[in-house]
Amino acid sequence: MRDLATEMGIKAASLYNHISSKQEILKIIIISLAEAFTSEMNIIIASEGSSLDKLNKIVALHVKTASENTYEMAALNNDWMHLEEQRHYYLQLRSEYEENFRHIITSGIANKELKDENVEVMLFSMLSTLRSLYLWIPKKEDLNIQNLNTSLSNVLIHGFNK
Amino acid sequence: MRDLATEMGIKAASLYNHISSKQEILKIIIISLAEAFTSEMNIIIASEGSSLDKLNKIVALHVKTASENTYEMAALNNDWMHLEEQRHYYLQLRSEYEENFRHIITSGIANKELKDENVEVMLFSMLSTLRSLYLWIPKKEDLNIQNLNTSLSNVLIHGFNK
DNA sequence: TTTTCAGACTAACAAGTGTTAGTTTTGTGA
DNA sequence: TCACAAAACTAACACTTGTTAGTCTGAAAA
Numbered sequence: 001m002r003d004l005a006t007e008m009g010i011k012a013a014s015l016y017n018h019i020s021s022k023q024e025i026l027k028i029i030i031i032s033l034a035e036a037f038t039s040e041m042n043i044i045i046a047s048e049g050s051s052l053d054k055l056n057k058i059v060a061l062h063v064k065t066a067s068e069n070t071y072e073m074a075a076l077n078n079d080w081m082h083l084e085e086q087r088h089y090y091l092q093l094r095s096e097y098e099e100n101f102r103h104i105i106t107s108g109i110a111n112k113e114l115k116d117e118n119v120e121v122m123l124f125s126m127l128s129t130l131r132s133l134y135l136w137i138p139k140k141e142d143l144n145i146q147n148l149n150t151s152l153s154n155v156l157i158h159g160f161n162k
Numbered sequence: 163m164r165d166l167a168t169e170m171g172i173k174a175a176s177l178y179n180h181i182s183s184k185q186e187i188l189k190i191i192i193i194s195l196a197e198a199f200t201s202e203m204n205i206i207i208a209s210e211g212s213s214l215d216k217l218n219k220i221v222a223l224h225v226k227t228a229s230e231n232t233y234e235m236a237a238l239n240n241d242w243m244h245l246e247e248q249r250h251y252y253l254q255l256r257s258e259y260e261e262n263f264r265h266i267i268t269s270g271i272a273n274k275e276l277k278d279e280n281v282e283v284m285l286f287s288m289l290s291t292l293r294s295l296y297l298w299i300p301k302k303e304d305l306n307i308q309n310l311n312t313s314l315s316n317v318l319i320h321g322f323n324k
Numbered sequence: 325t326t327t328t329c330a331g332a333c334t335a336a337c338a339a340g341t342g343t344t345a346g347t348t349t350t351g352t353g354a
Numbered sequence: 355t356c357a358c359a360a361a362a363c364t365a366a367c368a369c370t371t372g373t374t375a376g377t378c379t380g381a382a383a384a
Contacts (some may be wrong), residue, residue, distance in 0.1 A: 001342060010362070013343080017361050022342065052323060071166045115322045118313040123299050125317045132290035141284065147228075150279040155287045159321025160277045162215060168384080172332070179331050182373065270367060 027078060027086050033072045034093050037065060045100050051108030055157055058101065059130065060149045066133035067145060075135035083119070126156055187264050187319035188241060189248050195234045207262050213270030216323055217319055220263065221292065223312045229307060235296035263289070286320055 001022055005012040019025055045056045066073055080090050102123050106116035114122075129152075137143075154160075163184055167174040181187055193259075206219045226234050242252050264285050276284075280299035291314075299305075 004271050011364085013345095013364080014362050016343070049257050054207045054316065090173070107328090113323065115316075117316055117322050120310075121310070121313045121317050124294075125314070126293035128298070129287045132286075132294070145253055147280075148283070150286070151283045154277075154279055155283050155321075157323050159317075159319055160279050160284050161275065161319050164370090173332080173334085175375095176332050178373070 023084060026075070026082060029072050029075045030080055030083060030090060031086055033065075033069055033076050034090055037061070038093050038097060041097055041100060045104075051104050051113045052157065054104050055108070055110070055126075056149075056153050058104075058126075059153045062130040062133055063137075063145060063149050063152065066130075067137050068083065070134050070138055076132060097127065098123070098127070129156060168178060185246060188237070191234050191237045192242055192245060194228075194239055195231055196252055199223070200255050200259060203259055203262060206208055207266075212267050213273070213275045214319065216266050217270070217288075218311075218315050220266075220288075221315045221318065223270060224292040224295055225299075225307060225311050225314065229299050232296050232300055239293060239296065260285070260289070291318060 001015060002012045005015050006064050039059070044054055044061065047054065049057075049058070062097075080094075081087070083090055102119060105114065105119050105122050109115075110117070115142050164174045167177050170177075193195060197209070202223050203220070206216055206223065209216065209219070211219075242256075245252055264281060267281050269285055271278050271281070300309075312313065
């Protein structure tokens, strides 16, 4: 809290005129990002289009979030486990999101859009790549968001062997 | 240190009969895993075989490391930045490893084994999935290591669209 | 049997943590 | 110009942290 206050040019005690605890800061950052993300995810789920279309949209949503909310994504990824009252709620949002993602994949397999490969492995592979974007995007200043969407979708969905 | 000592059934001060500082514990865990990993990686680099063969071997090495050294992998992934004297050495090992990985991909593209897709995106996608394995493997108790190697290689390298 | 020493112990330190109580300053509306 | 509220301040709290100094214990070596 002292570091944070110094960065803002005030004393630590003055922070408590604005927030009620350190926990509250964590909660605000993580829960508001998680809710914003979830609501965009629900729009994708409800949309028309093939499973591949939806997967592409999910990739784009992650790229957008990681580039516009890099630090919030870092907090969400690294510090969600330090939430207290909201930990359960966060985990609920997260498992709904994973369940939606999984459903898109199984539907895609069912209607022959996707290979009949291990669903959990597919899900894990996409999720862990997309969740790490926040670490990687800031290091590649020169990349164009549209190109990134395209090549990330290509690599994740279509693979890279000939 | 007090938690650690309690877990061992001794008092915190007694730990200092065995190690010289908390830092040293971190160093031992991270550097020894990184060195072991690097030396196995070098064997793969030096081996005969196509780029695809090498990529498969790298996947298998990550799966093996994540399942046999889950906690050490967690420490390495989450706490390498808290290394002090060894931070530079760690980053050096890591960038050599990434450079080797990148080289396998560019060779694969050059000899037409792999698609001519964005190398950095391919590398990022594989790396972030493989680096997250330590989080995921313990949750899937029932999975067989050999099957995991196969389906992970399939998903990462061949993609999952039809 | 005595000596030695690794490895446990207790007690305490200095520094850092989030937070509160009470006070002063500052800027805006009456 | 005055009143008041927002938001800064100082001082201190209770607790946690890694670590050290000095001591005791028990088992192996002499």
